[in-house]
Amino acid sequence: MLKNLFSKTTEIDTFLILDFAQNNLKMLLVSSKYNSQFEHFILAHEVVKHELTLQQILEGEFESIRQEITKRLTKLYKKSAFNIVSCICGLDDAFFESSFYTSSFQTNPTESIDMGTLQNILQQSHSKTRLSVMKKAQQKFKDANLKLIQSDLIDIRLDNKSVTNPLGLKAASVSVIFFNAFCQEKLYDSLTKLTSYIGFPLSQIYLQPVAQSLISQTNQKALIIELSHSKTSITLAKSGRLLKSKTLNFSTQNVINEYANRFTLTQDQAFDMLINYCNDKFEKEYRDIRKATLITINKLIQELKQTIIEFKIFDMKDTQIYIMGGGSYIPEVTELLEEELNNYGCTQLCTIKHFKYLSDPQDLIKDPGSIALLAYANKFLSDKNKNSESAFSANINQILRLTSHNEV
């Protein structure tokens, strides 16, 4: 019914981007047309709260959420008619298991590498790396039925030197690094079911760290920290490519819990207090709240320091820090990041300006928690525009004869 309603020929063509998080579903409508700077306009942004458990999501019990999405889209359609061309879904890293994996091969140093050798190496290493990540994913999800949702070649090294095209070169050893990600087949099926239920087939799934990596457009490394309501995710990227990622079990909920315990408040009161504190409205004695905030955020910073060691970043001088998510609006996060991480640059709050394919003329994205959604949209538009960042993986996938960039 909706498909017919939203597919008249006269409306604006749009892309629908969905971000399925643990307690809400965020929707973004982006125009398919772009301006002279290749920026696509954001037409609408909606947040649908839900109380679905992970089990219910996996079982595809989406009736309540389907009704709400239909209601919101109908309301938007009545305001200004549109036609949805593609539907894209972003996946929070709680829903998938991913890993980087290196395979090394000995080659004859007197002979140059030809297409046949390279193909063999890539196919063997791809199969090995897939198996390795699949094993980890099976352990994480306790499920044997998995779906490969992302498989990217990250780097090829000849005698430990990175090269973009190894064909015709001579080396004694070849190392190949792959990034693979799996989700439960049940989840993939239920997401497909949800989008087809509301009338639009799912065209693409994007993973949070992969999408966020595009923020790093320069040769400088970028450490992207998303402090959300359920966890903190850290992504290390360079020139738009994902290098490392990790999730910390720390969230704004930790700050709320600290307030609730310290000031004997309910969770809702503590949440309101945090929002007010970020806006310089102090409900309790200012110094008490600041102390509680600094103590809690300091725990996050200590975990971040540990992660930086794990990421083998020995010098923060060449690393730019970006923060996003609701927690990025707590000033103490910026303060301690700049003080403790010995960062030589300034910590930047991610805003619309960091997403080069998007423009928000109506100022619809006010909620800092929605920035992750922009990352998915930006990644989709970047791939669609076939820019240089995706060219490398496209070539390699051709060599590998993989089905596509994503196997969805």
Place this chain on the structure above:
Amino acid sequence: MKFKKNNKKIKILDKHIIKVPQDFRLPDILNEVKKFRESNPNLHALPKVYLFFDVKHINIFSTIHYQVLFRSLKDLNQDFGVILPNFIDSIPSIKNLDLVYADGEMPVPESKQNSPKQDLVFKKGSENAKVQLNADIKTPQEEELEMYKESLSNIKQQAQKVLPSHQIQNRGFKKILTICTVLSLVGFFTIAAFAFPNTTLTIVPKISSIEQVLNIHLYQDKPSEINESSSLNKLKVYNFTVPQIQTNVRFVSTGVNNIGTNAKGKVKITNTAPKPFNLVPFTRFQTEDGLIFRSQDFIYLEAATPANPTFQEVEVMADAFDLVGVGVGQRGNLKLDTKLTLPGLKESSKNLISAQTLEDFTGGTTKIEKFVKDTDLVAASEFAQKELRVKLAGMLAEGLDQKNQTTKEDLVLLESPETMNVNNIKLEMDNNLIGQKLHSFQIKVSADLNGYAYSKSSVENILRSKLLSNLDPHNTLKNVDFKNLNYKVFKTDSELGTFDATFVITGLQQAQLSGSTMDVQKVFNQLKLSVLGQPTDMALEILKENPLVETAEIKSFPAWKSNITNNINNLKVIVNESIPRQS
């Protein structure tokens, strides 16, 4: 230099102004503020400090950075204001901002003059404004202080004339003694600085990751004869069984019955057609959302005109399912004045007859009940067996842990589909489940599990020695990442109970600058020569570019020397072999 606040001239003393260059970060600003406070003798009445941003600085143009600045200064109980030059167009709206403009007129509209916390707009001017801070303006307090100093010197002059001369001599002697002491100390340190200048270079040797891939032949009783050069490493594995393990699996039923009730209520049908209509029972009335309601009896609509329409009140009831087959239930509880159309009418009549609800509809409830279908039992048994295979590694590892505790061994499960088996699977579930109204039901699975294990310490020895034998020249092994050990069984001989597996191990190696066969003194001399006489910043860069150096630190005596000493004998190299801890 003149300052304006709220379009009024104000005076600010030079000493109360801290200039903030573009490369200043928050800690730098705080340091300057601390210096300002230390230079002020009266800690109980600290004056307000003004931060002068002469460029678009992040600490004032990013709201979050300004909040950090504001809170950090508040922690110090330091009152502060912000000075901006007039060429800056506008700044973001920031609360609690005491804003002052330097050297210019404020073209702020009259209406905005009394609201400094709003976004302000300034006239554009030169971006290279050379700002001279006010040197001539004196506050009344300063003028009073000068008068006081002047009168004090007069008093001193009068006193010198009156006081006896030996007191003057004594005072003069003390003064000379103090000056001599100070001069001799300064002289001593100056001589020491020129006589013994030295520089210490502390270097952390280069750290790099190392990875090795090796094949290991795993055998139970005796190894196979060597016929492949790939499996020269051998390791004994142990077969073990975990008998009669039990696990429960819950399966959600897939049968669904809609047991909700249908909403009903009264509608008013309006006819504007010039002819009467007879509507049969179960005539459809449709909402904009596609929900269908049906009349229960015959309906007669009298002929009418658009000016004099006729009306008829009837009761309608919602269908159980909507057009796409989803249960209507609670959604059928329409609100008063909801418009309905009659989709069964001809196109020409559709616009002439319409309906509208006369009241809020009631009675619609959404309720489904699940029941067990015959196909569920088949699916459930397959699901249970799959679940068992998923849990297989975990359960075998648990069984092995218990075995280790009794035998005091360090056996670890060999995790591979080829080496882990499930035997004698038995499924148990309740009788007569088909058709029962259950949301989910449980299956009890029991089986014997069989697997292979290897000694953890033996594997670690093999992997460590492999890494050690493949270190880069003049490197030492600092860390082996056993936690992220990966392996894959690629060959299985079930008759002989032998396997071949590829193991991948990573570690960290560090250049060895002490106790190695390398001529360390030669390396140190090269390092020293490369930085001799260089500015410290440049020397640090040179050191970091050296292939044997990860990071470096330079300390010079005297501390004010910005260049490395020119004398190689005064250069000292210290090696710090600590590396960041790896997870």
